[in-house]
Each structure stands twice: as structure tokens, then as C-alpha cells.
Amino acid sequence: MAKGTAGKNYWALLLMILAGVVLGGFIGQLSAGVPALRWLNYGQTFGLSNPLVLDLGILVLTFGLTIKITIAGIIGIVLAILIYRFL
Template structure:
């Protein structure tokens, strides 16, 4: 039999990365008050500090995007990529 390469699903990668980010951030928040694991919540916020306002007269739109990157969320992303490569 010939070996056929199985195509990996991009949606699976997206969902695994999203789960890794959410779970990593969750564990980082849990570790915030811990004595030994408080380093997991170390990180920074990147993005716009003030929202961009678009006043159209009838409707006012505000746009803001910010990323809160912590060590725990980076570990979650690394674990998600590892799991994706194994499936």
C-alpha cells in the first residue's frame, strides 16, 4: 500500500489554539495569588489604549483591540500546537 499524507484540518488548529489560549489564561489567573506559580501570570498587554471612535450621526462605533499575553497563555499555545501535531 502506498503511504498517503493526511491533510490536517485548519479548523482543528484554530479551535485548539483558541482552547490553549483560554485555558492558559485561566490557569494564569488561578496562579496569580500562588506563592510558587505567580510567574505564570507575568506578561503584558499590547494594543490600543484608547478606543477609536467613529461617529456617524445616528450610530457611534468604538473599536478597540488589546492582547493580554502571559507566560501561561504562551504555554497553552505551545501545548495546543503539540497536540495538533500529534493528531
């Protein structure tokens, strides 16, 4: 059987990308205190700065989502895709 995407599990790719984002964000946070590596924590935050609150009387729902994309997170995503592709 030829090597291709026919046998690939895309749930594994999603899981690896999420792991790359988490590890990249963690490395970015750790490198924020190191002057030579401070650029890894540079990024942008997207989402709702104030959560949306829906008060239904007996039930209160709060909706909020914030995503912080950093350079370390992007590097983690790229590494996760490369690892997935070569395995």
C-alpha cells in the same frame, strides 16, 4: 497513506490554539494568587489602551482591541500545537 499534513484540518488547529490561549490565560489568572506560581501570569498587554470612537451622528462605532500575552498562554499555545501534531 503516509502520515503528514495532507489530511490535517487547519481550522481544527486554529480552534485548538484559541482553546490553548483561553485555558492558559485562565490558569494564569488562577495562579496569580499563589506565590510559587505567580510567574505564570507574567506577561505583556498589546493593543489600543483608549478605544477609537467614530461618531456618525445616528450611529456611534467604537473600535478597540487588547491582547494580553502571558507565560501560561504561551504554554497553552505550545501544548495545543503539540496535541494537534500528534493526533
